Amino acid sequence: MQTMKYFFYTFLTAFSSVTFGQSLTDSIALEKIKTTSNSNSSISQAIRQLADINGPRLLGTLNYYNSANWAKQELKRFGTDTAYFESFDKQYRGWTVKSFNMEMTKPNFMHIIAYPLAYTKSTKGTIVAPVTFLANNDSLKYLKGKLKGKILLLGQDFYSFNTSHQILSDRVSKELLQQAAENPDPNDLMIGYHSRRSTNEAIASQEQRRVDFKSFFQFCEQEGVVALIEPSDYPYGILHTDGNHNVPSYNKQKNITPIASFVIANEHFGRLVRLIASGITPTIKLNLETTFNYNPEYNINVVADIKGTDKELSEQQVIIGAHLDSWHGGTGAVDNAAGCAVMLEAIRILKASGLRPKRTIKICLWGGEEQVFAGSRAYVNNHVGNLDNGNKKKDFQNISAYFNLDNGTGKIRGIYTQGNSKVKPIFEEYFSPFKASGNGTVTLQNANQTDHELFDALNIPAFQFIQDPLNYISVVHHTTMDVAEYVNENDLKESAIIVAYLIYKVANQETLLPRRDFISVLPNLAGSTTFFIEGFENAKSVSLVSDFNNWNMFGTPLAKVKGGWSCKLDLSKGKYLYKYIIDGDWTADPKTPKEKLLKDGKGHAGLTEVVVK
Numbered sequence: 210m211q212t213m214k215y216f217f218y219t220f221l222t223a224f225s226s227v228t229f230g231q232s233l234t235d236s237i238a239l240e241k242i243k244t245t246s247n248s249n250s251s252i253s254q255a256i257r258q259l260a261d262i263n264g265p266r267l268l269g270t271l272n273y274y275n276s277a278n279w280a281k282q283e284l285k286r287f288g289t290d291t292a293y294f295e296s297f298d299k300q301y302r303g304w305t306v307k308s309f310n311m312e313m314t315k316p317n318f319m320h321i322i323a324y325p326l327a328y329t330k331s332t333k334g335t336i337v338a339p340v341t342f343l344a345n346n347d348s349l350k351y352l353k354g355k356l357k358g359k360i361l362l363l364g365q366d367f368y369s370f371n372t373s374h375q376i377l378s379d380r381v382s383k384e385l386l387q388q389a390a391e392n393p394d395p396n397d398l399m400i401g402y403h404s405r406r407s408t409n410e411a412i413a414s415q416e417q418r419r420v421d422f423k424s425f426f427q428f429c430e431q432e433g434v435v436a437l438i439e440p441s442d443y444p445y446g447i448l449h450t451d452g453n454h455n456v457p458s459y460n461k462q463k464n465i466t467p468i469a470s471f472v473i474a475n476e477h478f479g480r481l482v483r484l485i486a487s488g489i490t491p492t493i494k495l496n497l498e499t500t501f502n503y504n505p506e507y508n509i510n511v512v513a514d515i516k517g518t519d520k521e522l523s524e525q526q527v528i529i530g531a532h533l534d535s536w537h538g539g540t541g542a543v544d545n546a547a548g549c550a551v552m553l554e555a556i557r558i559l560k561a562s563g564l565r566p567k568r569t570i571k572i573c574l575w576g577g578e579e580q581v582f583a584g585s586r587a588y589v590n591n592h593v594g595n596l597d598n599g600n601k602k603k604d605f606q607n608i609s610a611y612f613n614l615d616n617g618t619g620k621i622r623g624i625y626t627q628g629n630s631k632v633k634p635i636f637e638e639y640f641s642p643f644k645a646s647g648n649g650t651v652t653l654q655n656a657n658q659t660d661h662e663l664f665d666a667l668n669i670p671a672f673q674f675i676q677d678p679l680n681y682i683s684v685v686h687h688t689t690m691d692v693a694e695y696v697n698e699n700d701l702k703e704s705a706i707i708v709a710y711l712i713y714k715v716a717n718q719e720t721l722l723p724r725r726d727f728i729s730v731l732p733n734l735a736g737s738t739t740f741f742i743e744g745f746e747n748a749k750s751v752s753l754v755s756d757f758n759n760w761n762m763f764g765t766p767l768a769k770v771k772g773g774w775s776c777k778l779d780l781s782k783g784k785y786l787y788k789y790i791i792d793g794d795w796t797a798d799p800k801t802p803k804e805k806l807l808k809d810g811k812g813h814a815g816l817t818e819v820v821v822k
């Protein structure tokens with residue numbers, strides 16, 4: 210009786226809530242998803258377990274490994290067909306803070322709001338030392354021989370905050386969502402945080418920092434500096450605690466271990482600097498105890514599948530993912546236990562609702578996202594395609610889409626389509642049931658700097674959702690305040706419903722999601738247009754991106770020749786705009802003077818025109 214009544218009710222509500230573009234079956238599916246979401250939600254427990262019980266989940270640590278084990282068990286409990294670990298590069302090590310304290314003892318007492326930066330060494334017990342201010346790196350040479358037993362304040366990043374007009378927590382306005390939906394330019398950053406850039410670029414710049422800072426840390430040790438202190442770039446005593454100048458100190462092979470380093474409250478840093486400017490040398494008492502561990506078995510992604518029910522389509526995959534790792538200063542509650550909780554809940558809902566998707570649905574919880582996508586980069590390289598040269602691997606043809614969630618706790622307000630205009634109308638239809646509640650915006654805009662970027666680089670349809678910013682960038686992002694208090698569970702619940710419905714739709718549609726048109730214009734010796742870029746002898750790859758290959762990063766490779774890189778192309782008559790990609794780095798033609806570089810009005814800048822007659 211209960212069941213029948215319930216079924217009748219479901220049927221009625223389903224019928225009454227059918228929206229444009231949605232069939233009755235879809236509507237019933239969505240009702241099932243919503244009903245399932247309302248019973249036995251796994252979201253609260255995920256936040257409790259990951260953030261409060263396990264704590265911060267830095268790459269390579271036991272906390273991370275415990276979290277991966279917990280997530281795997283949770284997926285088994287939901288009834289996925291598989292749930293397993295996949296290891297990625299072995300060279301990463303873990304690091305944990307055991308104890309620390311910091312106080313100003315002269316000219317008078319002040320407890321300093323401080324936190325150690327990741328992967329830094331312990332001090333030799335408790336130290337009481339005067340501080341010296343280093344305005345910028347250039348002035349370092351003048352301090353040679355004057356730093357023994359001193360604490361160095363690193364001032365190059367220091368600036369005061371005007372906090373009086375900062376909005377700490379907010380939602381995206383209806384008007385802005387509307388503008389984003391209509392904006393044709395994928396590179397126009399209207400909402401969200403990061404537009405297009407390349408992962409290789411991020412790795413390259415990190416490598417440069419490694420060289421710079423390795424020698425800086427060595428200099429400090431040789432000179433007898435006892436600790437480094439830098440200001441937080443957040444206001445209100447919030448500490449921005451991520452990597453030590455983003456040097457790859459988490460990588461065992463790079464052999465770089467910074468001396469005891471702290472970030473302290475911007476306001477306390479300011480006082481120390483003002484004291485020094487007044488001719489007073491403050492004294493600080495501090496200690497730091499940290500441990501390093503090397504457990505290569507901790508370097509894993511968590512993967513699970515719900516096998517597709519359709520014999521032919523089950524080969525194909527719809528993947529969802531979020532990163533399970535976090536920085537160490539808070540508990541990684543918002544970045545990104547929140548995203549994991551939503552993706553796990555979407556899987557639970559799909560299993561528990563009895564909906565049986567035709568394609569295989571896969572969930573990947575990544576490790577080492579904060580270390581330039583260590584986990585997802587290895588996964589894509591192993592299964593999808595080589596990220597250096599674009600060579601395809603086994604799963605390339607079979608992945609319909611990858612969906613990522615990593616912009617905080619704010620509910621999903623729609624989706625970024627990475628300039629894929631063919632997917633836009635499809636998503637507009639799939640998001641139509643959420644339009645009325647303001648959560649159905651589909652924009653062409655790019656969103657980057659998280660794990661979908663690696664799939665996107667190979668032109669797999671790969672997406673990050675538009676999310677309400679809430680306190681994300683203003684308070685919690687990589688800070689000591691990334692804790693469970695800032696998780697909005699109602700928002701996460703709404704997001705899980707959207708993800709579950711969306712992947713159900715993508716898994717059941719007739720074809721794979723369409724990919725962007727990437728065109729390969731391969732070099733041809735008989736070609737009449739020659740491209741030549743001088744130098745870059747040590748580059749591993751150079752290619753051309755242009756409107757003639759629809760900005761396909763792997764479409765037109767150059768060959769190494771004497772003195773540079775070159776290719777000949779057989780282009781039809783017309784004008785084209787181009788730039789080079791050198792080891793993943795989008796680079797303007799150095800022969801074109803800066804002031805002559807062009808924009809195409811579609812988001813590509815730094816371009817040179819070539820006319821083919």
Ligand SMILES: [Zn+2]
Pocket residue numbers: 532544545578615
């Ligand atoms: Zn994140």
